[in-house]
Amino acid sequence: MLDDFFMRALVAGVGLAVTAGPLGCFVVWRRMAYFGDTMAHSALLGVALSLLMNVNLLLSVFVVAATVSVLLLLLQKRGTLSTDALLGILSHATLAIGLVMVSFMTWVRIDLVGFLFGDILAVSRADVDLVWGGGILVTFAIIWMWRPLIASTVNPELAEAEGMQPEKTRLVFMLLMALVIAIAMKIVGILLITSLLIIPAATARRFSTSPEIMAVLASVVGALAVVGGLFGSLKFDTPSGPSIVVAALGLFILSLLTKPRTSGVAASEGGPA
Amino acid sequence: MLQTSTRTLQPLVSLAGVGVRRQGRWLVRGVEFSISPGEIVTLIGPNGSGKSTTAKTAIGVLKADEGRVERKAGLKVGYVPQKLAVDWTMPLTVDRLMTLTSPLKGAEIDSALEATGIRHLARAEVQHLSGGEFQRALLARAIARKPDLLVLDEPVQGVDFSGEIALYDLIKTIRNTTGCGILLISHDLHVVMAETDTVICLNGHVCCRGTPETVSQSPEYQRLFGARAGQTLAFYNHHHDNTHLPDGRVLHADGSITDDCRPDDGHHPVDILPDGGRAGPMRLGHVHGPNCGCGHEAPRGADSQERRDA
Numbered sequence: 001m002l003d004d005f006f007m008r009a010l011v012a013g014v015g016l017a018v019t020a021g022p023l024g025c026f027v028v029w030r031r032m033a034y035f036g037d038t039m040a041h042s043a044l045l046g047v048a049l050s051l052l053m054n055v056n057l058l059l060s061v062f063v064v065a066a067t068v069s070v071l072l073l074l075l076q077k078r079g080t081l082s083t084d085a086l087l088g089i090l091s092h093a094t095l096a097i098g099l100v101m102v103s104f105m106t107w108v109r110i111d112l113v114g115f116l117f118g119d120i121l122a123v124s125r126a127d128v129d130l131v132w133g134g135g136i137l138v139t140f141a142i143i144w145m146w147r148p149l150i151a152s153t154v155n156p157e158l159a160e161a162e163g164m165q166p167e168k169t170r171l172v173f174m175l176l177m178a179l180v181i182a183i184a185m186k187i188v189g190i191l192l193i194t195s196l197l198i199i200p201a202a203t204a205r206r207f208s209t210s211p212e213i214m215a216v217l218a219s220v221v222g223a224l225a226v227v228g229g230l231f232g233s234l235k236f237d238t239p240s241g242p243s244i245v246v247a248a249l250g251l252f253i254l255s256l257l258t259k260p261r262t263s264g265v266a267a268s269e270g271g272p273a
Numbered sequence: 274m275l276q277t278s279t280r281t282l283q284p285l286v287s288l289a290g291v292g293v294r295r296q297g298r299w300l301v302r303g304v305e306f307s308i309s310p311g312e313i314v315t316l317i318g319p320n321g322s323g324k325s326t327t328a329k330t331a332i333g334v335l336k337a338d339e340g341r342v343e344r345k346a347g348l349k350v351g352y353v354p355q356k357l358a359v360d361w362t363m364p365l366t367v368d369r370l371m372t373l374t375s376p377l378k379g380a381e382i383d384s385a386l387e388a389t390g391i392r393h394l395a396r397a398e399v400q401h402l403s404g405g406e407f408q409r410a411l412l413a414r415a416i417a418r419k420p421d422l423l424v425l426d427e428p429v430q431g432v433d434f435s436g437e438i439a440l441y442d443l444i445k446t447i448r449n450t451t452g453c454g455i456l457l458i459s460h461d462l463h464v465v466m467a468e469t470d471t472v473i474c475l476n477g478h479v480c481c482r483g484t485p486e487t488v489s490q491s492p493e494y495q496r497l498f499g500a501r502a503g504q505t506l507a508f509y510n511h512h513h514d515n516t517h518l519p520d521g522r523v524l525h526a527d528g529s530i531t532d533d534c535r536p537d538d539g540h541h542p543v544d545i546l547p548d549g550g551r552a553g554p555m556r557l558g559h560v561h562g563p564n565c566g567c568g569h570e571a572p573r574g575a576d577s578q579e580r581r582d583a
Contacts, residue, residue, distance in 0.1 A: 028362045029360050029362055029363045030360075031360065147372075147373075147374070147375075147376075150373065151373045151374045153363070154357070154359055154363070154365070154370075154373060155354055155357050157329065157334045157352075157354055158352050158354050158357065158373070158374070159374060160333070160334045161329075161332045161333070161334050161350050161352035161354075161424065162349075162350055162351070162352055162374040162375070162418070163349070163350070163374070164374065201362075202362075205362055205364065208364040209364055209366060209398075210364055210365070210366065210369050211363055211364060211365065211369070213364070214363075214364055
């Protein structure tokens with residue numbers, strides 16, 4: 001079954017979307033969209049370093065993305081610049097350094113477009129294994145840390161007061177995100193990774209009554225977007241990564257057209273007891 | 274139940290000479306107090322006087338830059354923060370909010386919601402609650418996990434007057450039935466509850482302390498909040514009912530409990546100064562920084578704060 005390139009693309013894409021769903025919810029809840037973008041952009045620096053030092057691509061991208069997130073944490077603590085400005089600096093600086101480094105390495109011929117926009121139709125059997133292996137690891141880690149993750153998303157001080165370690169949770173969350181970015185790079189590309197995190201989560205919000213339901217629905221929406229995007233790309237001969245994002249956007253717009261779920265109790269403002 | 278828990282002599286948390294500094298400025302300094310099981314300690318003070326900072330330091334969310342904070346091993350805290358905004362993108366019902374930090378049985382959730390009077394809102398999304406309803410939900414969440422120490426940072430904000438009384442009654446009931454210690458923060462000076470054992474008036478340092486009566490009558494307090502504040506507080510005083518302990522220990526005038534009675538044990542209104550009464554002719558006086566908001570003039574020399582703190 002996995003001999004067919006299209007089948008491999010489908011399996012890898014769905015695997016990634018299912019992993020990205022819950023993670024994307026946290027990105028949305030914690031308002032970290034730009035942060036995710038910054039980590040993703042730094043992946044190109046990872047690519048350049050991997051070529052320069054001849055190390056494993058996945059490892060290099062993961063290490064660079066994780067380093068950037070830790071760097072951001074440290075810079076945030078110094079508190080001289082707003083997070084927004086820091087993200088803007090890190091995001092484009094890492095992307096630019098990556099591009100410059102790649103252009104210097106005349107001895108390697110790399111498919112820059114493939115890294116920037118992904119090449120899901122070129123995934124190998126090993127890539128599929130990697131996506132599912134990494135995906136299962138990330139998903140289990142999220143399930144294992146679910147309660148502290150939710151609690152520290154709602155209020156880190158409350159979580160800490162009641163015996164949790166929000167700093168540690170945040171760090172692990174960032175490492176998971178770095179891992180997902182490293183895995184996703186080949187499938188949707190550096191520039192489009194965050195859309196696969198955010199759009200399904202945003203779509204799922206309207207139909208969810210609990211964080212858990214939203215996380216599962218985001219996975220489902222993401223998987224649908226991958227399937228729809230890939231078939232669309234096959235039919236209209238469009239690039240696969242952007243097609244997936246367009247499909248996700250289509251689902252999001254559809255969700256906006258549906259009537260919002262009315263919370264029955266919301267209207268009745270209860271008086272004091 | 275109260276009696277059995279107060280028998281534990283070890284306080285739940287105790288602060289000694291605690292100070293917290295941010296960017297070269299002391300937010301609070303020289304804070305001393307402890308909370309025992311069954312005791313209600315209330316922190317009052319104007320905005321920016323370090324109430325929340327003190328509470329957060331007591332439960333370990335902030336680290337003290339000087340002094341010592343000791344917590345009982347395995348202390349279970351229930352915390353209602355002053356500000357909590359749930360992002361609208363997170364679907365969170367009141368029911369789900371209850372199990373935010375620890376799993377609970379359905380019956381435990383129900384009884385906490387019942388006690389705070391919001392059981393009918395169990396399935397409502399927290400973003401749709403009014404300010405008062407949300408405060409009740411947060412209080413319900415904090416008590417549902419049956420904490421040893423309940424830390425309530427302005428728990429009645431946004432609650433209407435009758436609701437306020439009901440919530441303070443509830444807080445008293447929780448203390449009486451579970452025997453937990455309670456650290457309460459309030460800037461609603463007129464509703465410092467009569468059930469409070471110790472009131473600590475903060476303004477970057479401990480201005481004065483004692484029972485609600487002694488604090489409201491202290492010149493310190495009246496300078497800080499104006500003479501009318503004392504009168505409004507007095508309205509609540511007649512509700513005050515000093516419970517006496519059946520086990521023979523000494524209940525101080527300020528409501529705190531010790532095994533014996535010493536003049537310097539910090540439970541007496543005379544002992545109003547954190548630095549041991551070194552404030553000159555007027556016993557209750559303290560030395561102020563230029564703009565400490567106490568409503569009376571600061572002495573000349575901007576280093577006065579430093580001098581006191583040194």
